[in-house]
Amino acid sequence: MRGKSNGWGLAVGVLLLLSAEPAWAQRKTKAQLLRERQATLRRVQETSRILAQTQQQKQASVGQLNALKEKLTVQQGVIKNISSELRYIETDVRQTESQVQQTRQNLDQLKAEYARLIYAGSKTANGYNRLMFLFASESFNQFMLRLRYIRQYTEVRQAQAAQITHTQQRLSTQLLGLKEKQEQKGSLLSNQISEKKNLLTLKTQQDEVVVKLTQQEETLRKELAARQQAIGRLDNLIALRVREEIARAARAAARKAAAANAARSSTAASAARSPAATSRTSPTAEAEAAAVSAAERVDRVTLTPETAELAASFHDNRGQLPWPVGRGFISQRFGRHNHPVLKNVVVENRGVDIQTSAGEAVRAVFSGKVLTVASVPGMNTIVMVQHGDYFTVYAKLRSVSVSEGQTVQARQPIGTVSTDAEGTSEVQFQVWHNSSNLNPENWLGRK
Template sequence: MRRFFIFFLSCLLLVLALGTDAQRSKGKPKSRAQLEREKRENLKRIQQANRILEQTRAQKEASIGQLNAIKEKITVQKGVIRNISSQLNYIETDVKKTEGLVSSMQQDLEKLKAEYALMIYSASKSANSYNRLMFLFASESFNQMVMRLRYLRQYSEVRKAQVAEINRVTHNLNQELNVLTAKKQEKERVLNTRLAENKNLLNMKGQQDQVITKLSKQEQELRNELERRQQSVRKLENLIADMVREEIARAARAARAKKAATPSRPGTSKAEKEEEISVNKVTMTPEMAAVSSSFSGNRGRLLWPVSRGFISQRFGKHAHPVLKGVVIENRGIDIQTSQGEQARAVFEGKVLTIASVPGMNNIVMIQHGDYFTVFAKLRTVNVSEGQVVNRKDVIGTVYTNSEGTTELQFQIWKNSSNLNPEGWLAPH
């Protein structure tokens, strides 16, 4: 019975140990791998922001471009700190589990040692050969003597098994104690890292305050710059609206001509013939409809118009970063990037127009069925009107202004409706 109990206890300890290892590995490697990926991505984003920030600083002591780059660094830095906090949570959970396992194994070891001590005490009563012989010869039959002999051998084997189990549990306990020590040291390192990153965040906020203070002293210059930008934005909007209207009218004329040349079915009314031709949306051929459907199906997965950079101004209405009480509206998104960065097509389409607007520099508008993508603030243009472009084809080079800020204005339209590009682009 005792041998069975020891065997059962050994199996139970082994199952518990394996179960703990399984729990330790279940789910966590993936989550920690995600944290590591986020860590690498954050590091890459900070390096890009630093590069962009240095380029703007080289041209001017304080600018909106600098302020945007610092804000991007602060946003990423907060992500870094959240990432470290998540790592700490995992480490603390592991420490608690390991402490629980160590405590359980210590209790098991004490029980095993107590049982072994009891065995030794019992064995001491019949320790000499005389007592064992008397125990055997006192048997009432030969069969009983054989059974008693077998019992003595089994008892000796149980004692050996108990010693082996004590050694195994002791070895495993020492291993877990080493693991626990390593995890506590890791926790201490990560805590120190988080403290250092918090100090970096405070320094970045201090830099941001300094730039805002300097820019606040240039209020009139900022207001003049804002007025020039608003004039440029209005000209760009008018240009886009005109081009969309022209394309709608052109497609409608082509559709009417095609319908006029197609024999009508008997009983077809004029209204039925005109039902697919609209003055509010592009009348599409089957090929254009396929491109439009494919473009729409890639919502949230479109290629970024530049390979690196960050959104410096989002879609919609926003408070001016420096001027109090001033609200600015963005019809697209501004993406701040590095000098010399190339703009690229986000999807296959046809170059509808190439134009130039003061303050927005060169502009390229690409048609994707009844969707349109607009690239503004280009220094050079690498495509021509009517050209069919594919995803990733280079459209041109992004313009760098006198303050050292390299920024692309990117817009998406469906017919005459302005859309938020951020919801269409893939995570970056």
């Protein structure tokens, strides 16, 4: 009886064996990698289209060099993404191999235990032995316990057989999954090799363009000088428009305040009904002139409740504004940086230059009022939009579809980008707060 009890305990223990399952968190990581890969491939397509446009011109250009640099960056992103996917697959393969090994061990244990159950059951295989086992009971309670044991023993054998079948099926599924993952790994390795070859090709092209541009140093210096002059003219125009708007808003606020004071003074004088008071000259005109003169000396836009709300909303969207073009990349960043070709030459940019495709629509990044539409030599047509005491500037436009004083909404087209003689389509975007120049990259959201 003791031996049979030990066999029964071992059978129950086998039924409690658990199998490892893959972690759900890994699936989420794999989905994220897939989304990143798709986004990177879209950037590759965009950059390839822009690069092809600049390569239509036989002569090398800075725009072509910028496009090659961007494509190199994107290409490195592709390779990095593939490497991340490979690490994920390799981890998944190792986990699957571990699961396969564990499942095989479980299967061997189940088969061994089943063999012991069969051997133990063979001793009572016929009905006579079972009856003898039951009727040898010393009491009715022992009889019922032995009867229950025989029934449970039969159920355990059946459960054991089902568990073996289930484990074999699971092992087959795991082996199939392992084979698929190994195939994915092989495919990713091939893609990685191919993308690295593309990267080397791009680096070669970049070096060739740099050599050609270096041979055009005199031309590049002239282009840089012309650009700096154009930037200076644009800076002067922006500063002038900002000063004018500051003064206009200040005068409007001063007149409104003076009118309110005059209304209060008139009410007080009428209430007093004093002849002496009516004989004196009203100081309203002098007070208004003094208020306007003082207001014009401020260095920021005087806001109304409506424009203050607009400015606060613009500020709250810092880092979330849409790009002024639907596709493209930043070809020249904000601030001071070295020239991409000329040695020991530092250039300064008041905004960001965004290189894009020919004919691309330029859009307002936020709702506001068109303050200025003007033509600036070297910058083509520019549009300046006011958002309370914030201003956004869009330069290098070929055509404009808005007019001064017009209210525009976020993402509303305001014109199209221009394309220069070298085949480079580029828009310059600037952000100002009163008279302070801000870095647009801190305001634009992710594409």
